[in-house]
Amino acid sequence: MSGVSLDGIVKAYGAVQVVHGIDLEVQEKEFVVLVGPSGCGKSTTLRMIAGLEEITDGELKIDGRLVNRVAPKDRDVAMVFQNYALYPHLNVSENIAFGLRIRKEPKDRIAASVEEVAGILGLTEYLDRRPADLSGGQRQRVAMGRAIVRRPKVFLFDEPLSNLDAKLRTQMRAEIKRLHNRLGVTSVYVTHDQVEAMTLADRIVVMNDGRIEQIGTPMELFLNPANMFVAEFLGAPPMNMVQAEIVAGEGQPAAQFQGHRIALPKIDSLQNAVGRHVTVGIRPEFAEIADDSVAGRVGIDIDLVETLGSEALIHASLAGKPFVIRTDTVGQMAKLDHVSGFTVPPHLIRVFDSETGRALAGQVTAA
Ligand SMILES: Nc1ncnc2c1ncn2[C@@H]1O[C@H](COP(=O)(O)OP(=O)(O)O)[C@@H](O)[C@H]1O
Ligand SMILES: [Mg+2]
Known part of the structure; x- marks a missing residue:
């Protein structure tokens, strides 16, 4: 049961509150998209799930376990960022393997995992290349590979397609959806792009100014928005x-x-x-x-x-x-x-x- 549960999650920076009490139940295997205008608190919410930001108030559970005070590496989540955050001096294979090396997994098991993930993502022929010698779409795939290879309970994505041109974005969007259909890993995906939200999500969470405006399937929100903002x-x-x-x-x-x-x-x-x-x-x-x-x-x-x-x-x-x-x-x-x-x-x-x-x-x- 690797769902994610947010109960009254609040984030304040000093005296300034930017997330005002988020309640959200992400079901196991569900693909949930947080969408809203820039500055509405999407990344902050995602980073609290990842453990990269301290939670000011409320309870966060992953797989039923309270994780407010659990370190990011022990939450069993993998995050894919907008800027990919690849290691420039490592080749594709080493980038994908990095998390497994840190965990000191056996060499042959790492090699097998990298091979499998590279196959899934169409990266097999690029394993020896450095990030600088890859296209934007290929770099994005390496970032995804690094997340997948760890077999986390939850994938977290923060605007992973924003740096790609329109055509590649559409293509990668479909790939992410196919990947989710295949792997079925619980996912929380942040974007400001409503088309990405509509096409990827099982359920969309529309955020505005640190609050949730509405949660529902893409068609529910399209046909029956609860308010004028949505x-x-x-x-x-x-x-x-x-x-x-x-x-x-x-x-x-x-x-x-x-x-x-x-x-x-x-x-x-x-x-x-x-x-x-x-x-x-x-x-x-x-x-x-x-x-x-x-x-x-x-x-x-x-x-x-x-x-x-x-x-x-x-x-x-x-x-x-x-x-x-x-x-x-x-x-x-x-x-x-x-x-x-x-x-x-x-x-x-x-x-x-x-x-x-x-x-x-x-x-x-x-x-
Ligand atoms: N480290 C920080 N210190 C102070 N304010 C921050 C910090 N990080 C984000 N904020 C503020 O929190 C709000 C939400 O930011 P963010 O979650 O990044 O929005 P989004 O991802 O939806 O664009 C914004 O008003 C932003 O300025
Ligand atoms: Mg953001």
């Missing part, structure tokens, strides 16, 4: 946010603003909220383009259409504010020329309290 952080382009008043509507509640009206789902929390000023969240992917002939469309002013191949981004304004629609191009090119508005299925709309930012009850499903 809604705007996950998804690119971000969710469109429209200020409106809830009105009774015909048969179902609607959001009304500046001469526009958008039908909302027929659920109690919205029907009981008539008269309230809210923020209506519409994902760019959920708005469907419409021309003048479509009844009930919401009119927009088109500013710019970016065609990206299989999809297009329509940059428009709605009631004077930017509004973006993401649409497929295939079979729709003629339609794209005549867009003057959009419709949106009510059940895909998320409504937020404008003051607290919290979502009103209701569930969006992709089914």
Whole structure:
């Protein structure tokens, strides 16, 4: 049972508290991604798990054992950093073997482990090279190899792909996922990149300013963000946010603003909220383009259409504010020329309290 349990974890530097009481249960074999803007406390939290930062308050357990006061080397975790932290004067084989040598494992066992890990990571033909003679992606693999070879209970990753170019990042992302599927080691992965979070995570933890905003599967957070912070952080382009008043509507509640009206789902929390000023969240992917002939469309002013191949981004304004629609191009090119508005299925709309930012009850499903 090599899970990781954080219970009320706090970090303060002197009088300044930067992590304000994190509760998180990472299950055995789970891949959990901590995501959030720069400075929100992701690395600090990860380093507390690794034992590289002292824990100010709260309890940290790995595999059920309280480890607050246990030295990093005795926690049975392996960390992969953004800057790889390879030894420049050692070759690939020696870099991968380093942790095992320190542990004084038998030579033949070290050699067998290095060979196996190099095979898994496609490094077999580079074992004699020094880090300086490797590409960024290969160095990243060596850093991973050094972590894997130790067979730790938990992998910890801090922005391991940030130094790679976009193409390599996508490739390494898939490799990390495959590796996790194969090895099944409990992993906590830190990134500020929401695409990495969405693609890698079993569960995502969205952090903001030293606190957890929401924990859930990628699709749970994408479809049902608990608040406006999560809604705007996950998804690119971000969710469109429209200020409106809830009105009774015909048969179902609607959001009304500046001469526009958008039908909302027929659920109690919205029907009981008539008269309230809210923020209506519409994902760019959920708005469907419409021309003048479509009844009930919401009119927009088109500013710019970016065609990206299989999809297009329509940059428009709605009631004077930017509004973006993401649409497929295939079979729709003629339609794209005549867009003057959009419709949106009510059940895909998320409504937020404008003051607290919290979502009103209701569930969006992709089914
Ligand atoms: N050694 C330190 N001393 C004082 N403040 C620190 C130290 N390390 C990090 N911080 C502060 O803690 C906050 C969280 O930092 P960090 O965990 O590195 O954020 P993230 O990894 O999410 O970008 C930031 O405000 C940062 O300035
Ligand atoms: Mg960081």
